[in-house]
Amino acid sequence: MTLSKHIINWYIKHKRDLPWRHTNNPYFIWLSEIILQQTRVEQGMPYYLKFTNKYKTVKQLALAKDDDVMKMWQGLGYYNRAANMLNTARIIMKEHKGVFPKTYENLLKLKGIGPYTAAAISSFAFNEAQAVVDGNVYRVLSRIFCIDEPINSSVGKKIFAQLAQEILDDKLPALHNQALMELGAMVCKPRSPICGECPVRLECMAFAKKTISNYPVKIKKNKPQDRFVNYFFIEQKNKTFIAQRTENAIWKGLYELPNFESEKTIESEKIINQKKFISLFGNMEELNVEKIFFEKHQLTHQTIYANFFKLTSPQKIKPLPDGFIQVRLIELKKYAVSRLFDKFLNYLNLHSNL
Numbered sequence: 001m002t003l004s005k006h007i008i009n010w011y012i013k014h015k016r017d018l019p020w021r022h023t024n025n026p027y028f029i030w031l032s033e034i035i036l037q038q039t040r041v042e043q044g045m046p047y048y049l050k051f052t053n054k055y056k057t058v059k060q061l062a063l064a065k066d067d068d069v070m071k072m073w074q075g076l077g078y079y080n081r082a083a084n085m086l087n088t089a090r091i092i093m094k095e096h097k098g099v100f101p102k103t104y105e106n107l108l109k110l111k112g113i114g115p116y117t118a119a120a121i122s123s124f125a126f127n128e129a130q131a132v133v134d135g136n137v138y139r140v141l142s143r144i145f146c147i148d149e150p151i152n153s154s155v156g157k158k159i160f161a162q163l164a165q166e167i168l169d170d171k172l173p174a175l176h177n178q179a180l181m182e183l184g185a186m187v188c189k190p191r192s193p194i195c196g197e198c199p200v201r202l203e204c205m206a207f208a209k210k211t212i213s214n215y216p217v218k219i220k221k222n223k224p225q226d227r228f229v230n231y232f233f234i235e236q237k238n239k240t241f242i243a244q245r246t247e248n249a250i251w252k253g254l255y256e257l258p259n260f261e262s263e264k265t266i267e268s269e270k271i272i273n274q275k276k277f278i279s280l281f282g283n284m285e286e287l288n289v290e291k292i293f294f295e296k297h298q299l300t301h302q303t304i305y306a307n308f309f310k311l312t313s314p315q316k317i318k319p320l321p322d323g324f325i326q327v328r329l330i331e332l333k334k335y336a337v338s339r340l341f342d343k344f345l346n347y348l349n350l351h352s353n354l
């Protein structure tokens, strides 16, 4: 029996019942793939259900308001996925009359769809013989074949893509791909693989050599960068100021309080004299600044030390730069915000009448 047959037989008996496994609609498959990138199934599932319930077709998604989609995405992280998803939906409407391209090659031409997603859609929806290579597949293959090439090197990526294609069952690509991914998720886990239940134990070189913990090999990434961000909550007549992030960086499209970065944490007494503070708020005499909330927020590549200051003044605070809007406090929850900002809103909820 081939490696693929072993894995498929195991999958048929042990697979989890997941909603996106009951469809071959390319739109739903695409949605599930975007949602599940860098996200656990349990966390992604409610989002998949919410999105497919509200936007039943790619046309409905393409017509959605950016802010509504960002709000619905809130809490899932990696917000550029939501922005790209919306972009791609609009391109599919504009350039493909709302019909998903059917082949791997044509899917790849769509901005926002890379090799992984193109392989997933073309194989799951159209049964094209394209091997899917995600983190699970890298791990399983690196262990079965004891591959020492780092999975995050360009050479490694080519080797794994080739190998995945070689072992693919051409007649059952959808089943094969799903089975291999499921094996990685449920049995060949990153830390404690359950080799006793593995259908390819006898074929697995790392199992035979007792070298499982050496795989997959990865080039070590730099340690996360520290960032210090000062946020300002200006409460005036039950309103405050927020702006939407437009830079091409994390949290693009989300709303946030006026803020600036500093090289280290700054205390309330000193923040007022910072140049960046003065350029935001001017030189105000009767300004009261109080640090009310601190959060150390961990992202994949950065650690954010976020200090939230409350500003109050009997004077009118000078108009903030363009882009800021004044919103009622009770309406803040309607805006799409980062998880960090959401933690601050929860704090406010507890400490005021929001």
Ligand code: SF4
Pocket: 140, 143, 144, 187, 188, 189, 193, 194, 195, 198, 199, 200, 201, 204, 206, 207, 212
């Ligand atoms: S035998 Fe163990 S290490 Fe090898 S593929 Fe199976 S679960 Fe992974």
